Amino acid sequence: MNEHATNGDAGRYAYEGLDRVLHEKARLGILTALAARPDGLLFGELKQLCSLTDGNLNRHLEVLHQSRLIEVRKGFDHKRPQTTCRLTVLGRRRFREYLVQLERVIRDGLSEPAAQSERPSGLAPA
Amino acid sequence: MNEHATNGDAGRYAYEGLDRVLHEKARLGILTALAARPDGLLFGELKQLCSLTDGNLNRHLEVLHQSRLIEVRKGFDHKRPQTTCRLTVLGRRRFREYLVQLERVIRDGLSEPAAQSERPSGLAPA
Numbered sequence: 001m002n003e004h005a006t007n008g009d010a011g012r013y014a015y016e017g018l019d020r021v022l023h024e025k026a027r028l029g030i031l032t033a034l035a036a037r038p039d040g041l042l043f044g045e046l047k048q049l050c051s052l053t054d055g056n057l058n059r060h061l062e063v064l065h066q067s068r069l070i071e072v073r074k075g076f077d078h079k080r081p082q083t084t085c086r087l088t089v090l091g092r093r094r095f096r097e098y099l100v101q102l103e104r105v106i107r108d109g110l111s112e113p114a115a116q117s118e119r120p121s122g123l124a125p126a
Numbered sequence: 127m128n129e130h131a132t133n134g135d136a137g138r139y140a141y142e143g144l145d146r147v148l149h150e151k152a153r154l155g156i157l158t159a160l161a162a163r164p165d166g167l168l169f170g171e172l173k174q175l176c177s178l179t180d181g182n183l184n185r186h187l188e189v190l191h192q193s194r195l196i197e198v199r200k201g202f203d204h205k206r207p208q209t210t211c212r213l214t215v216l217g218r219r220r221f222r223e224y225l226v227q228l229e230r231v232i233r234d235g236l237s238e239p240a241a242q243s244e245r246p247s248g249l250a251p252a
Contacts (some may be wrong), residue, residue: 013155014177025149030137032235051140059133102228109158109225 013108017101021067022094026052026058031087031095034070040086061085069094139234143227147193152178153186157221159212160196166212173212187211238251 022031029050034041041049047057064070069091073084087095148157160167167175173183188198190196195217199210213221 001233010174011177013159013175015151016177018151018154020151023149023151025141025144025146028144028231029141032231033139035235036237036239038239048136048179049139051137051142095235102232104155105158106225106232108230109161109221111162113162113164 015101015105017097018105019094019098021063021069022098024060025062026050026056027064028063030057030060030064030085031069031091033094035092038086043083043085046070046085062089085105100117141227143223145220145224145233147195147252148224150186151182151187152176153190155168156183156211157195157217160211160213161218161221162182164212166199169209169211171212186242190217216230 004018030046030052033046034050043057046052046061047054050057052060061070061072065072068088070085071088073086075082076085148154156172156178159172172178172187173180174185178186187196187198191198194214196211197214199212201208201210203237221227
């Protein structure tokens with residue numbers, strides 16, 4: 001093995017905790033919107049807040065629902081059908097855990113550059 | 127329009143700044159690893175640090191390179207071919223901007239739940 005500097009650091013930037021179910025940009029927006037609203041949000045509100053089409057929002061809600069991160073309730077308001085979405089207890093917990101991972105990424109990304117003293121001599125800065 | 131609470135808040139959680147080129151989990155790991163190393167990293171180092179296969183790493187490096195976020199140099203170390211990757215000036219700037227957006231997501235996600243006083247009466251907490 002000619003490439004060092006990674007000894008003991010394998011997977012340091014793999015960020016396994018960034019579950020793609022939550023990390024996907026549109027779903028991240030949906031979850032963040034719901035996190036601030038324990039009573040949930042109407043489909044139409046979510047659609048506006050997240051700038052999504054009906055089709056896209058439906059698709060992402062389906063993924064979140066299948067992962068048991070949100071609950072979807074069909075109801076009526078003055079006989080008009082309405083869909084309300086809210087985070088489940090699991091969803092809230094998983095979202096918090098995800099945010100902790102995200103904070104780690106930011107810390108890593110803003111950290112001072114490493115000294116790179118282990119850089120192989122042939123690859124010193126040009 | 128029967129669904130309020132979003133007036134003036136349209137797109138509040140769209141997070142347009144979360145460019146998918148940078149936001150994708152594996153590429154986010156690659157960029158974070160490179161951000162800390164101005165001299166760049168060898169292909170083999172990146173592969174280990176990010177727990178990626180040769181094929182996956184190549185694919186993601188290609189996307190980042192096409193977006194001019196990284197530069198890829200082919201060189202030799204003791205006659206053995208070596209590939210070094212590093213962030214471009216543009217890449218470093220874009221990554222910083224991305225991190226600022228990510229901080230906003232975390233702030234939003236950790237903010238206290240809204241009062242939801244505008245919730246339509248038919249949707250009061252069950």
